[in-house]
Structure formats: structure tokens, C-alpha cells
Amino acid sequence: MSGQAKKKIVKEIKVDVEKCIGCRACEVACSGFHASPKYSSFNPARSRIRVVLDLPSDVYVPLRAGEYTAAECTGRQTFRINGKNYSECSFCPASCPSRDLFKEPDSGLPLKCDMCEDEKIPMCVQVCRPGALTYEEREEERDDEPTPGEVEIGLQALLHRHGAQKVKDTFARLSQGE
Amino acid sequence: MRYAETGFDLEVDLTRGNIERVATAPELTALHLGGEGAAAKELWDRVPPEVDPFSPRNLLIFSAGLLHGTPVPGANRTCVSTISPQTNLYVTSGFTGFFGPELKHAGYDRIIIRGKSPSPVYLHIRNDKVELRDATHLVGKSALETSALIKDEMKEAKLQVAAIGLAGENRVCQATIDHANTSASRGVGVVMGDKGLKAIAVRGTKDINVARPAELFERCNAMYQEIYDNPRCGDAFLSEADDSWQVKNIAAAGGALGGVKGFWTKELQDEWTVRVESEHMHFQWENYSQQMEEVHETVVDESKRLRGTGCFNCTKNCHEAVYLPGQRQYFLKSYSKLAYATAAYADLKINYDVLFGMQEYGLDESATLQAVSFALELRQAGILTDAELPDFPADGPGRCGYLLEKIATRQGIGDALADGVHLAAARIGKGAEAFDRSVKKIEQLPLNEEQLDYPHFLMYATGAKMGITQIEGSFPQFPIADKQQRAAFVAAWDAAPERFKIWFLEWEPGAQLPVEAAVDIADWNEAMHSADDAIGICPLLSSFRGQFGGRPPYHLHNLPAFITLATGLELDAEGLLEIAKRNRLLVRAINARRGVTRGDEQAPAGLYGKGEPETEQRLLDAYYAFRGWNGDGVPSAETLDGLGLRYVREDLAQRGILK
Ligand code: SF4
Ligand code: SF4
Ligand code: SF4
Numbered sequence: 001m002s003g004q005a006k007k008k009i010v011k012e013i014k015v016d017v018e019k020c021i022g023c024r025a026c027e028v029a030c031s032g033f034h035a036s037p038k039y040s041s042f043n044p045a046r047s048r049i050r051v052v053l054d055l056p057s058d059v060y061v062p063l064r065a066g067e068y069t070a071a072e073c074t075g076r077q078t079f080r081i082n083g084k085n086y087s088e089c090s091f092c093p094a095s096c097p098s099r100d101l102f103k104e105p106d107s108g109l110p111l112k113c114d115m116c117e118d119e120k121i122p123m124c125v126q127v128c129r130p131g132a133l134t135y136e137e138r139e140e141e142r143d144d145e146p147t148p149g150e151v152e153i154g155l156q157a158l159l160h161r162h163g164a165q166k167v168k169d170t171f172a173r174l175s176q177g178e
Numbered sequence: 179m180r181y182a183e184t185g186f187d188l189e190v191d192l193t194r195g196n197i198e199r200v201a202t203a204p205e206l207t208a209l210h211l212g213g214e215g216a217a218a219k220e221l222w223d224r225v226p227p228e229v230d231p232f233s234p235r236n237l238l239i240f241s242a243g244l245l246h247g248t249p250v251p252g253a254n255r256t257c258v259s260t261i262s263p264q265t266n267l268y269v270t271s272g273f274t275g276f277f278g279p280e281l282k283h284a285g286y287d288r289i290i291i292r293g294k295s296p297s298p299v300y301l302h303i304r305n306d307k308v309e310l311r312d313a314t315h316l317v318g319k320s321a322l323e324t325s326a327l328i329k330d331e332m333k334e335a336k337l338q339v340a341a342i343g344l345a346g347e348n349r350v351c352q353a354t355i356d357h358a359n360t361s362a363s364r365g366v367g368v369v370m371g372d373k374g375l376k377a378i379a380v381r382g383t384k385d386i387n388v389a390r391p392a393e394l395f396e397r398c399n400a401m402y403q404e405i406y407d408n409p410r411c412g413d414a415f416l417s418e419a420d421d422s423w424q425v426k427n428i429a430a431a432g433g434a435l436g437g438v439k440g441f442w443t444k445e446l447q448d449e450w451t452v453r454v455e456s457e458h459m460h461f462q463w464e465n466y467s468q469q470m471e472e473v474h475e476t477v478v479d480e481s482k483r484l485r486g487t488g489c490f491n492c493t494k495n496c497h498e499a500v501y502l503p504g505q506r507q508y509f510l511k512s513y514s515k516l517a518y519a520t521a522a523y524a525d526l527k528i529n530y531d532v533l534f535g536m537q538e539y540g541l542d543e544s545a546t547l548q549a550v551s552f553a554l555e556l557r558q559a560g561i562l563t564d565a566e567l568p569d570f571p572a573d574g575p576g577r578c579g580y581l582l583e584k585i586a587t588r589q590g591i592g593d594a595l596a597d598g599v600h601l602a603a604a605r606i607g608k609g610a611e612a613f614d615r616s617v618k619k620i621e622q623l624p625l626n627e628e629q630l631d632y633p634h635f636l637m638y639a640t641g642a643k644m645g646i647t648q649i650e651g652s653f654p655q656f657p658i659a660d661k662q663q664r665a666a667f668v669a670a671w672d673a674a675p676e677r678f679k680i681w682f683l684e685w686e687p688g689a690q691l692p693v694e695a696a697v698d699i700a701d702w703n704e705a706m707h708s709a710d711d712a713i714g715i716c717p718l719l720s721s722f723r724g725q726f727g728g729r730p731p732y733h734l735h736n737l738p739a740f741i742t743l744a745t746g747l748e749l750d751a752e753g754l755l756e757i758a759k760r761n762r763l764l765v766r767a768i769n770a771r772r773g774v775t776r777g778d779e780q781a782p783a784g785l786y787g788k789g790e791p792e793t794e795q796r797l798l799d800a801y802y803a804f805r806g807w808n809g810d811g812v813p814s815a816e817t818l819d820g821l822g823l824r825y826v827r828e829d830l831a832q833r834g835i836l837k
Contacts, residue, residue, distance in 0.1 A: 021495045023488035024276075025402060028249050032395060039391035042249055043283060045383035054335075055358060056322060056507060058484045058499055087335075105383035126399060129406035129493040 011115045012136045013125060020060040020132035022053050026124035033116055033123040045105045048113040049124045052090050059084055062132060065102035066093030068110035068153055070160040110157050180204060181389040182248050182745040183212060188286045188308060190301060192373055193234055193293030197308050208747060209822065212244035212287055214270050214711035215761035217259035220290060221268060222764050227771045231263035238291040238369050243714010247282035247386030248744045249398040251405055252719040254278055254490040257711050258366040264351040264598045265619045268768045270643060271362040274489040274716050280338040284382025295374035302332065303380040313376035318344055320538045321356030328379045341377035342367045343540025345586040350596040352545040359487060359497035359509040363542035364645060389746030397740065401731060405493050410727035411719045412494035479503035496718065508534055532578050539586035545621045549595045550581045552613055561608045566591045615782040620644050627786040632696030635794060636801050639779040642704060642765040651722035652706045653678060653699040657685040673724050673733030693797060697804040706734065708758040713741060760821045763813050767826045770835055776811045812836050
């Protein structure tokens, strides 16, 4: 890691929970964007954004997938905001063993928002017409840190789950087959 | 690979507890698309007229639409189809929300339920894992509570639940099936209750594939915007500035309840507020002395609109979440406000209370309020007395609450009322029949019109969906007086085939439409609903929303492209109409087989001024001829054969219905 200060574009999605109508269009669009080929299949369960919904309590929180975590938090926290109760993990974006949010439904591999890489405006923002999600870019001075790619995140999860030896063996076996 | 659809039905036999995943024939998609159309085909094939609606052999079908699970915005309306115990005829109703798309992601296009469970159960679906679970602990709970309890029990907040309330359990004909903030009406809940099925809870995590990804998504992305910007779609009633038309023209139950007709004012509309002032009394120490002081305080609590909420993948916000005084939160289903206008009370809190009561019991707002006002009219006429209505409250709201409870629990007079107004009138006798305004034994939207309106009459009398609000919507209800505005309307009217534009241009206020136009309009209106219900598009974005402003986001001329891009099925406007025609013929044939005749095709009593029986018959003749039916209203052999329904023709001939 270099530790050198660098100018960096920070992409930001602003969330206004008051404007969210709970339509989950963001989930649909995100899952389609990441299908291959693009938009060939749809599945909100694969989306990297999920709307935490509790209708009777009027709770609507669009939440984007953050880092993978190997272990769940020790202890929980709950929030009460303007008279509304938010469940323990409502605002936590982690792909975490305590819940099935932000995991590929089949493999269980973690999902993480990639800000739709090449797209000018992230897809979830594009389809969110009620304006709960808006997009901003700004410049910031930052320490230059390498960001782990998708393969790295996936591998990390496999390492946590199965241990290094098993992953190594499987890798060796599979690459021989190729 | 099958696009847009899963290619599987879930067959559930409640008697034996048997569950099967059954592959469906791909050819059927080209013939019926899916949704309600596919359900009608199942009902034709598997529920012959000998089967009583309360028989275990009756089917209850939950259909996701063909486009559910694709990115097509607003494709989320689930259809529930069965044979109605109230009418002994085909019934289909639907709810929007999230259920259909979730079902598709679980890997099924439909759930087909047969048999009866010996004890209350609910169906839990998680992809390939499907089980019937005990529902004894859910008995008597409202649909919303049931949904919350099941989510808790299964530790899965993302379950989508459709459930019945107390009314459905008690086999009340006005029972709804509720899901999230919406419900299916016209009595489908009674069959679910009869089958002992309290709820269905589904969670799906599978992909839905589409045929032409990039093109489809581009269109969908533009459609989100179109729907969001279009003021004429969604529950326009909810945001409309002036409801005086509805309040004036819909026979208000409020009249019979002692409510005020024509109470609607602009100020009321703007505020739509419930304010409760209550006296609170408490004690406090007076000046640190030993004296306790009594303190009286007026506490004001006001209703608040929390937010408008949408359905799956739709940018409209038809469902108002409101806070009511007394720590209560409440969802207005879309079009609740119509029922609200029907209840028509000057005191708005009562209207909410009435709606809330119906939602808690799982009662259909429209049919139930009609049963309530029917009972009150009978009491006024001396047909119902204190003997049938013991301890009847003196005030309107009290009476409404009293009757709702009786109906939902089928106690006392409620037992007759819970069979629907028509059968109740027959059971009560003593001239009660004169107060019945049903058509084909089912309650109708109680409009009061000055004169016979040709398309209205035809839709009331012949409608496959048995309710005018499920049929009307593509052709405007009223002409435009100003010629320039009229021309501008037509110029922008992409939804309409050319001939409708000409009829509309020539339509002057106060004038009747020509008969040939009226039959075509009634047909087109119904066809568009049929198309929506096959693909699962919300009618508030499509078939119901052309009548005001003429610019529904979806219509005859753009729907086919969405279907083609999603499914790979080549389809144009003509093809879509042909499929709708086929599906509607099946419904017609099911009902003909169950005994509907020309004599049943009437206007509700009191729909319009002085009766014009001859004109009505002339209209029916013209409509039957237009649809390719014989003089009895049965589809002719050529019509059936022409749409590939030879098997229907043969069956009808064998039964002597088609001569
Ligand atoms: S698209 Fe926007 S409004 Fe809809 S659920 Fe997502 S964040 Fe909420
Ligand atoms: S920014 Fe892109 S990847 Fe991230 S949640 Fe939105 S759509 Fe998904
Ligand atoms: S138009 Fe309204 S009722 Fe229809 S799907 Fe959209 S939000 Fe739901």
C-alpha cells in the first residue's frame, strides 16, 4: 500500500428514505444489469441493492451491498427514528452470515455493489423515478488503496468458508481439467 | 429455453396433502399467453358444470402474469380465478403488489389448488421446497396480521403472503384475498376459506429470462419515466381534486346510513384529515403543597398521510399509508376511496373506521357496503325488524359496524347477507327482492344515470368479469364538448384503432353513440382488460386508464412489442386481440355451460331513468352478432372453430347448449 494522497472521484448515491415508495425497481434493474449477457435475466435475489421493507411500520430503506464479512456482529443494535423502529440490521450493508441478504442465491457467494462500473449513472438510480436515490460524483483527496475485485472478494469468502487447503485443492483440480 | 415464463405449474391437492410441480405445454402460451387466460383454460378443462363451487373438485387458481418477473414496469397483478359460489359462474379477480413476480421467481407460473383441507393450513413455497403447514394459530387473524405472523414463524421477511381474514374463513361471499396493500374482490376469498387454506406464502430466488434483453430493457427504462410522469394513470381517484361526480352518481350507502349526500367540498378534499380531540384528565401536585390538583387538557391528534406506496416494479404510488388518531396505521388499497365515497359520511373518521373494519375482516369494500345499505333499506321498509336485528344501534356508524360484524361472522341476519344481496333477498323474502340490484346474482357498481348509455348497458349486461369497473376503461366515458379539444384528444390518442377516433370526433354531448360504435367499444374495453390479465399488467396503467385523457402508458399498440421482446413470441395488435378474444370465449363458454342465458343479461335495476327494454334487446342482438354468438348468446360453431376452440364447440354441442 502506497499511502500517498491522490485525487479520486468518489461516486455517491444519496438515499432519501422519505421518498422511497417500496417499488423495488432498483432491485430489478440492478439484477438485470449484472446478468450476462446484460439484462438477459432478472432476479431481485441477486440484486446488490435491497429495499428493507416493513409496510405496517412505514419503514422503507434501500440498502446497497457493502463488504463481505466472515462473522456476524457481536451483539445487535436497533434504531428508533421519528417514532419508527428499524430492525437490527436495517442499515447494515454487509454480506453477513446472519442473513441471506447480498448473497448469490445458489452459491451463497457474497454480492457487492460495484456502482455499475461503466454505466454513467448507476442503474438503480436511473430507474428510481420517485427520487429516493440520486447520484453524485465529487473529487476527494484519498490515500491510494487497491480495491479488491470481484474474484478477490469471492475467493476471500471461499477461504473463510472452506479453508485454504480445500480451496487450493479444488483450484488445482479444476485448472487441470481446463 | 422458455422466456418470461417458468413453464411450470404448482398443483396442490389439499385433501391428500399432495404437491406436484407440473411442466406446461409451450404451445399454450401462444394461444392464451398466461395469467387469467391460462386459468380459464384450466377451469374449462377440469371443472365441468356438474361440479359445485363448494365441491373439492372446484379449482382455485392463482396466476402470475406472463410478464411477471420481467423488467416490464407494473407487471405485477396476480389473478385469482375460480367458480364462484355466489353466482355458480366463472369469476376472476386480482391483486397487485408483489405476489405474482415472487411466484415466478420461485419457479411457477400458477398455483392450482384443488380439494379441501380437513384443518386450516397455509401453503409455504420457497423455490422447490413446498409444504402445507398448520394454520390453526392463524384462525381469526386479519390478513395483515397473518402475513406478519408467518414471516416471523418462517424467519423470512421477504415472503410475499396472500391471505384471507375472518370473513373468508366463515365462507362469506364478500370475502377478499388480501396481499400487502391490495386485495382480490368479487368473492374469491370464499373459495379459499371453503378449502381450508388460510394463506399462501411464497419466496423465490430464481432467474427469469427474457428473449431480447437490451431492446426490452431500453423500453422498460423509458416506461418507468412515462408511468411516473403520466398523471392519468394509477389511482387517479386518490389524487383527483374533485370527487363530486362519484359522490353524486354512485348511490351512496351513506344515504341509508343517515350520512350526508353531496357533502364533498373542496376544503374537505384538500385536507382529508381526521382530527380527534379528546379530554385528558390527570392530577398534579399543586405548588408542592399537599394538595392534588385535577388538570384537564384537550389533546389533539390528527391523521397524517405517511406516504404513497407502489407495487412491484411500478413507479406509481397508489396505496396511501395513513396514520389515524389513536396510534393506528392504515393502508388505503387503491380505489378504496370509491368505497369511501360510497360510505359518504360527513365525519371522515367514520369512513376510515368503516374501511378499516372491512380490511380487518377481509371483506370487499364495494360488495359489503352494498349488503349493508341493502339491510338498512329493508329495515326502513319494515322488512327487517328488531327481531332480525336485535340490539341494533341507533346511529349510522354503529349500525355499519354492527352489520359488518354480523356478516363477517355469519351471525343472525349476517348469515343471509353473507350470501350476497341477491341470495339474501331470496332468503329474506317479504318483498326484499325489490331492493336487489344485482346482475347474475352479483352486486354491481350502483351507478345512477340519467339516460340509457349504450356501452354501459352492454358492459353491465354481458361483461365476462361481472363488474363494470373490470371491463370499462379504453374508450372515454364522456364526449368532449369543445371541438378543438376533441380533435387534440384524438390526435394524441395512440391507444385507439382508427374507427374509434372517428366515433369520438363525431360524438356530441347528450347524444347516443351509434349502436355499431357501442358494441365495438364494449368489446374493445373488455378485450384490453383480458389482455392485461393474461400478461399481468396492472389495469391502472393500461386498460382502465384510457377513459380519462386517452393516454394510458400501456395500450393495444405498444403492449405487443413488450410481449415480443420479453417472450420471443411474434405478436402485433391484431394477434393480441385474437388471443384476448379466445380467452374471453372460453369464459363465455364456461358460463354458458353453467346456464347463463340471454335472459340473465340485464342492466341492474335503476341503472338509468326510464327503462328502455326494446333498445336493450336491440343492443344485445347487435353485440351478440358482433361477437359471433348466436341469438342465445352462445358462441357459434364458426366463431369457436375460427379461434381453435373446436373442443369447446364439441362439448357445447354434446350438452345441447349449441344447437
Ligand atoms: S426504485 Fe427508488 S423508490 Fe423504488 S424501491 Fe428502489 S429506492 Fe425505493
Ligand atoms: S449502483 Fe449498480 S451495482 Fe450498485 S446497487 Fe445500484 S445498480 Fe446495483
Ligand atoms: S399503478 Fe398503482 S396499483 Fe397499479 S401497479 Fe402501479 S402502484 Fe400498483
